[in-house]
Amino acid sequence: MISNRSAIFGTTTLFVIICLLVLRDTSRLDNSLSSSPDASIKIHTAQEGHPTLSGFTSAFFKDYNTRKLKGNARIYNETLGFEKIFVVSLPERSDKRDAFSLQARLSNLDFVMVDGVNGAEVSAKALPYTMNLKAGQVGCWRAEMNIIQEMVASNIQSAMIFEDDADWDVGLRAQMAELARGARWLSGKETEDGHPRSPYGDDWDLLWVGHCSTRPRSGDNRRWVIPKDPTVTPPDHRREFEKPSMEKWETGPNADNQTRLVFVPEWGSCTAAYALSLRGAQKMLYRQSLMPFNNPIDDGMGHMCGGGVAEGIPFNCIAPFPAIVGVSRPAGGANRASDIEDRPQDDNVDISSHSEGLVFPVRQNIDRLLRQEMEFVSEFPDVTGAKLHLANITSARGHGEYLD
Structure with a gap:
């Protein structure tokens, strides 16, 4: 005893x-x-x-x-500080579901998989007045509207929405922590006791973390500047057709080509990943479903960032540049990449997968994560070196600046 x-x-x-x-x-x-x-x-x-x-x-x-x-x-929890993470994926794309599930689990992310929508099966009666888009665009719009509808109906306070081909850096949480610091600095609004209810602040509608192009709001001279960030894609490899001027940081005697900015955008494109607050979800549902609307979902979001929802209803957006979330492309022909439109099969076949818009992508480091290594392979070894330790990958810290 x-x-x-x-x-x-x-x-x-x-x-x-x-x-x-x-x-x-x-x-x-x-x-x-x-x-x-x-x-x-x-x-x-x-x-x-x-x-x-x-x-x-x-x-x-x-x-x-x-x-x-x-x-x-809370940024370091299984949902990156949001109440939910959703992933949009067509049921037949089991290959993309396999890849996303593995990437997410190795990144300690919990998510809800939501079936994509075949746009050809969406009733014409259910479309907003004036909508006349291709079936693939309608399907993309409706699938994400279904998630947004669920947020509103279930009172979900915030959610990150990924597309199933999204990829991210092994240092994602450190990047999101800097995004949060920038978002709080830009909003300038916190609760009375000085602590925001969300780690990203309490005055945002959209965090556009996975765009393919964006530009700052005209007349807004505030920038959250994150220098010497190893996860920033080199300037020569950026494919955005709209982007903020980086001249102040990338030229001169103290030039730094590893600078990331966080700012208020007036436009953006592509939806590899974005986060909505409940307030933002309500505004999205109103503008893109109840009002006349005839744009792909990302174009609609871009117009809302610049012009609001309606008179007296602003839409507060925050975006990083370069983006934090990129995309992965599977091995094989180019027609495997997109589910919005069918691309013709060509002779250009990739024998291995690759990731775009990322320096230390999870997808390209899966083997190292499975071996529980702490050094990860770079997509740009001439800039960062062939490998870098996680502590160095996540070392960048930002600060607020005002443009002259």
């Missing part, structure tokens, strides 16, 4: 000690995500256990660690 009591006492004591250590790490992480320009995020080393890209120690305790995070540290 005494032996059993001793064993129980010892086990209980060990559990209490572990819980105290976990709470200490959680408190440190919350403090590290403060608005201080020199705040640092603790990235645990391989000796402490693989962080599964979450910033915590052992996968054994990951549920306890991340689901109970508070404040700004």
Whole structure:
């Protein structure tokens, strides 16, 4: 009996000690995500256990660690600080679902898979007045409207929406933490006690993290500047047809081609990934479903960022440049990439997958993640070196600037 009591006492004591250590790490992480320009995020080393890209120690305790995070540290939970993550995917594209599921699990992300929509099957009676788009565009619009409708109907306060070909950097959470700091700085609005309800602030409708082009709002001279960021794609490899001027940071004696900006956009294109607040979802549903509307969903979002929803109803957008979320392209012909339109099969066949708009993409580092390594291969070794440690990948810290 005494032996059993001793064993129980010892086990209980060990559990209490572990819980105290976990709470200490959680408190440190919350403090590290403060608005201080020199705040640092603790990235645990391989000796402490693989962080599964979450910033915590052992996968054994990951549920306890991340689901109970508070404040700004919620960015490091399984939904990046949002209430939900949704992924749009056609049921027949099991290949894309396979890839996204693996990428997300290796990144410690929880998500809800939502079936894409065949636009040809959407009733003409259900289309907004004036809509006359191709079937693929209608399907894309309706699939994402279904998610937005669910947000509104279920009172979901915020959600990130991914397309199934999305890819992201192994340092995603550190990037999102900087985006959050920039969004809070740009909004300038927090709750009365100084702590926003969302780690991204409380005055945004759309966070456009996965665009393919964007431009800042004319007359807004505020920029959240993140210098020396290894996850920034080199200028010669950027494919955006609209982008902010980077001359101030990429020219002169202190030129830095690894600068990322966060700003208020007046337009954007493509929807590899974006986040909506509940307020933003309500505005999207009103503008793109209840009012006359005849644009692809991303064009509609871009116009809303620049011109609002209707008189007296603004649409507050935040965007990074370069984008944080890119896309992955599977091995094979180019016609495998798009589900919005069928592209003709050609002789250009990729023998392996590749990712666009990213430097250390998860998709191209899956083997290293499976081996629980801490160094990851770069798409641009001439700029960053062939490999870089996660601690260096996530080292960039931003600050606010005003253009002259």
